[in-house]
Amino acid sequence: MELRLPISELEVLLGENFSPDDARLQATLREFYGFLPDTTSVSVEDGHVVVAWSAASEAAKAEAERLAKKAALRAQKGEHGKARDILKAALAMDPSMTVARRDLAMVCIELAMADEAKDHLIEVLKLDPTDAWAFVILANHYMRQDEDFETAIRFLRRALELKPDDQWANSSLAAALIQSGQEEEGLKMCEAAMAAHPESSPPYMNKVILLVKRQDFRGASECLKTMFRCAVPQDTRSNEHFRQARDTFVKVQNILANNKRRQSEMLVDQVAARAGEVSGFPVKATTAPLEALIAAKIAMAWKRGSDHHLLTIREGDFPDILKDHHALHELHHVLMESEARAAGTNLWFITTRESRSAAVRAMDKEIRKLERKGYEAEAVARGITELLNGASLFLYNGPLDMFIEHRIRRDFPEIEEVQFCGVAQFAHEALSVTFNEKIRDFVPPTLQRINDTLNGAYAIFVDDLFGRATAFAEHYRKLPTFELSQRLFGEWRDSVASFQPGDEYKLVDCFADALGAREWYRWREDPAGR
Numbered sequence: 001m002e003l004r005l006p007i008s009e010l011e012v013l014l015g016e017n018f019s020p021d022d023a024r025l026q027a028t029l030r031e032f033y034g035f036l037p038d039t040t041s042v043s044v045e046d047g048h049v050v051v052a053w054s055a056a057s058e059a060a061k062a063e064a065e066r067l068a069k070k071a072a073l074r075a076q077k078g079e080h081g082k083a084r085d086i087l088k089a090a091l092a093m094d095p096s097m098t099v100a101r102r103d104l105a106m107v108c109i110e111l112a113m114a115d116e117a118k119d120h121l122i123e124v125l126k127l128d129p130t131d132a133w134a135f136v137i138l139a140n141h142y143m144r145q146d147e148d149f150e151t152a153i154r155f156l157r158r159a160l161e162l163k164p165d166d167q168w169a170n171s172s173l174a175a176a177l178i179q180s181g182q183e184e185e186g187l188k189m190c191e192a193a194m195a196a197h198p199e200s201s202p203p204y205m206n207k208v209i210l211l212v213k214r215q216d217f218r219g220a221s222e223c224l225k226t227m228f229r230c231a232v233p234q235d236t237r238s239n240e241h242f243r244q245a246r247d248t249f250v251k252v253q254n255i256l257a258n259n260k261r262r263q264s265e266m267l268v269d270q271v272a273a274r275a276g277e278v279s280g281f282p283v284k285a286t287t288a289p290l291e292a293l294i295a296a297k298i299a300m301a302w303k304r305g306s307d308h309h310l311l312t313i314r315e316g317d318f319p320d321i322l323k324d325h326h327a328l329h330e331l332h333h334v335l336m337e338s339e340a341r342a343a344g345t346n347l348w349f350i351t352t353r354e355s356r357s358a359a360v361r362a363m364d365k366e367i368r369k370l371e372r373k374g375y376e377a378e379a380v381a382r383g384i385t386e387l388l389n390g391a392s393l394f395l396y397n398g399p400l401d402m403f404i405e406h407r408i409r410r411d412f413p414e415i416e417e418v419q420f421c422g423v424a425q426f427a428h429e430a431l432s433v434t435f436n437e438k439i440r441d442f443v444p445p446t447l448q449r450i451n452d453t454l455n456g457a458y459a460i461f462v463d464d465l466f467g468r469a470t471a472f473a474e475h476y477r478k479l480p481t482f483e484l485s486q487r488l489f490g491e492w493r494d495s496v497a498s499f500q501p502g503d504e505y506k507l508v509d510c511f512a513d514a515l516g517a518r519e520w521y522r523w524r525e526d527p528a529g530r
Helices: 007-014 023-032 058-076 080-093 098-110 114-127 132-144 149-162 167-179 183-196 202-213 217-230 236-259 261-279 320-343 353-362 364-372 377-411 413-434 437-442 445-465 482-497 503-515
Strands: 002-006 041-045 048-052 283-288 296-299 309-314 347-350 522-525
Touching (some): 002 007, 007 048, 007 149, 058 080, 058 098, 080 098, 098 114, 098 132, 114 132, 149 167, 167 183, 183 202, 202 217, 202 236, 217 236, 236 261, 236 320, 236 413, 261 283, 261 309, 261 320, 283 320, 296 320, 320 377, 320 413, 320 503, 347 503, 353 364, 353 377, 364 377, 377 413, 377 445, 377 482, 377 503, 413 445, 445 482, 482 503
Antiparallel strands (some): 002 048, 041 048, 296 309, 347 522
């Protein structure tokens, strides 16, 4: 078998220029092709390198191909160690299989055997120096493992000579240029790639990395929003880019939100004054310890028989931006109830002994099953009471919270970063509780179904609110309640499009009906509604 390759094509790998009569060339080439059988001959003829070795027999080639296919199946199953051994056996039979050699390199990358992967990729290029994709993979190794940006840039420029429109080569070269300090050229490449292929995620992330490095957090935020709006996850690599993008977005939003602290603090004061005007009762604020991760809560004047609303903000060490967001959220409860009172549509959500008994009866078998698991009857009774109270409040607050956050985003876009931090914190907390195995073991399936469904609907809402900057709903997609979560979100979306004061209570009933929990609470007319 014979390869005839121009010396100029190999010089990219050799890292220097040679003339055909260079005395060092023969020795360099013999070492260069040392991975081939001992019988291999290497010579230089008319500006070309000629590499010759005995071709594998037809039987050996067939067996090598069979082994390569077997290795591919092993790799697909995640059995990369076995795939590596099989591919080595295949190459021993037919060293000319560049595809198998490239596959071996990829398997080694999965096994975190970076140096061996690099060796195999270089071997691929020694056999076929026009393999653009091998240049790209190899360049990324030099960038990430060796931080050798000069070599990476050389390989990537060669890849683009071979395939000028390759998106990954362009993206990788932009990243290498930026990381090597050639920022302006790298930035221009990012922007050109984003314009040519807006659906591709890597150019956005390369630009974001540069903007964060320059502390242009506003620019980074806007670039990420464009990525979430335009780019599409295409494979495992782009999925990783989206994960990195969302992690970066959280960090950037936190920085921007803290930079707006004074603005969000003033907005809370303005909305508190507005709530006082609309409701006819002033808002007074205080600080006090609050349970769990609650940052603020409101006690309305008409429900506590007082001449003012009381806004309680969490005392002690807690992020100020979360306090601001929670306070703003609570004040919107006052605004919404005030508007419903003015329209004569306000209702009070209550539970009674009868409604609680109806809920307990619905879970009778599930409660007895808990006792058979070994939980003490008293502990079960106490736990069920707490869980039932929580689920009932969730039935009420879930739809209202979605209306409120939609309204905050619509009316106060200037503090969207503050809102993002507050809403994301709640969604993260919901995830940790939802998928806590100890909690799931104790919670009766009926209550778990309600919580899973409502949390899933809220996760879909959050992802929609922030334009795919979050992916909370993906966690709930694996639950059997997700389809119902989607349906409830659809009901909310339809309701918000034509919302009138008091419609929030109709949506609570809609959610409860879908969850089979309509008998778990009662409505009482607001006795002082205007």
